[in-house]
Amino acid sequence: MKTDLSFPLPELQVSFASKLQEFRELWLQNALLETVGELEVSNIDIELSKFVSSENLKKLASKGLRGELVFAVPAVLRANPRLLGYYRLLLGYSQKEFYGPGFGVMSLKSMETTGKLNSKAKISIEELCQALCGAASHLVNGLSSSHLNIDLLDDLTLLTVGPQMRGGVNNKLGQxxxxxxxxxxxxxxxxxxxxxxxxxxxxxxxxxxxxxxxxxxxxxxxxxxxxxxxxxxxxxxxxxxxxxxxxxxxxxxxxxxxxxxxxxxxxxxxxxxxxxxxxxxxxxxxxxxxxxxxxxxxxxxxxxxxxxxxxxxxxxxxxxxxxxxx
Known part of the structure; x- marks a missing residue:
């Protein structure tokens, strides 16, 4: 059947598909799990007990989830500084908001973008993790236990990364x-x-x-x-x-x-x-x-x-x- 109806080619989605794979390898759950797989779990657990309440950890454990899936700890960020991007995305902060003047972590942006720790940063990794864990605690407490699972956590990062990817692709299309x-x-x-x-x-x-x-x-x-x-x-x-x-x-x-x-x-x-x-x-x-x-x-x-x-x-x-x- 012939029709005059037509839609623009989905060029953005084509760009998103290739870009999403890059995000998964660098900043999303895949990257976190790969990094954690190379670390001593006992060291991560020690740091989790320092930064996270036992109630929050028990809630995650009841759903078969490791604490570092939600809570940032120094061992993980030192092993892979880019994962600051994972925790930012999980908590729903845009790059512009997170690394703007309001949050006070502008000097740490190189962690996410280049994978390097800034020796001149005014904030220590411990201070950063303490603040991230405070925000993540609110997230865990606000999530229903019946809905809490690893796929939901992945979905939450994707909800944040979508506008970021669109902005990046739009910039490239503009150029x-x-x-x-x-x-x-x-x-x-x-x-x-x-x-x-x-x-x-x-x-x-x-x-x-x-x-x-x-x-x-x-x-x-x-x-x-x-x-x-x-x-x-x-x-x-x-x-x-x-x-x-x-x-x-x-x-x-x-x-x-x-x-x-x-x-x-x-x-x-x-x-x-x-x-x-x-x-x-x-x-x-x-x-x-x-x-x-x-x-x-x-x-x-x-x-x-x-x-x-x-x-x-x-x-x-x-x-x-x-x-x-x-």
Whole structure:
């Protein structure tokens, strides 16, 4: 049966599937169990008795669970500092929250991210474990004994890691979108390129002046011309919002507006925003980012044909001041 109904390709889930395996090997229950398997259980038990109440340990034991599945102890974290990430995820703290100024453990982030203990950390492993165990005690006391099992603990870490993975994948997709737009510009200007690197391309325009197309942090891509007296003419600032979530696009356009306001203040004459959602309400988008001179669709640019792409192409050529390719 033929139908016009179609859904976007589940690219995020494909990315999640491969990323989840990495998380399991480094920060999830698999990593904890592997580390504990190489340690002396008697040493872990001594530390558990020091940091955890007997009531909490008995509750876990009644369900066949070892204490270190919930409670962090120095022996485990010294053997594998990355497991700080496991306990953070289990307790439901985002990276931004946990390593922000409010918790006071910013200096310990290298444990999770690089697997190294920071010799300059102001907090000892013992202090860290005491605080983590205090929070974990509340978790254990709040869980029903009838539901408490090893799968539930794994599920709790996944509930926290989901948004973190989505954020990471979205960041990568965002970076890819910026690279894609840069590549489209590079192809348009290829006949006039003097030199190029991964970060920038140099053009010689019809007036003999150097024009640079560069990656930037805020905005994403800029085009600048070096004048005869050495002054810099700031031609174009481009913001790329390549997320496909239509429900979030207006927040992204608001972010683009902030970048474009900054660009205008720095002297850029033109500001464009490239988006990656279908059926964008241009009238509404213009109210959300009045500084944006033109909105373009990433999909249209990647197809490299059609009215929108041709407009983008001709505008780029005109702005850098070179003739069209023959």
């Amino acid at each position: 890819k979108g910026i690279v894609d737009v840069f590549a489209v510009i590079q192809e348009i200007l290829s006949h006039a390129i003097v030199s190029s690197t991964r970060e920038a391309i140099e053009i010689k325009n019809a007036g003999g002046r150097d024009v640079w197309v560069k990656f930037a942090s805020d905005p994403d891509i800029v085009i600048r011309e070096t004048m005869a007296d050495g002054a810099i003419r700031k031609i174009l600032a481009i913001e790329v919002k390549s997320g496909t979530d239509i429900s979030n696009i207006h927040n992204r356009i608001g972010e683009a507006e902030k970048s474009h306001q900054k660009a205008k203040n720095e002297g850029y004459r033109e500001c464009w925003t490239v988006v990656n959602v279908a059926k964008l309400d241009i009238a509404k988008a213009k109210t959300e980012s009045p500084t944006t001179n033109t909105f373009y669709s990433l999909k249209d640019l990647m197809h490299k044909k059609g009215a929108s792409y041709e407009e983008f192409k001709q505008n780029i050529i005109a702005m850098v001041g070179i003739p069209s390719a023959s």
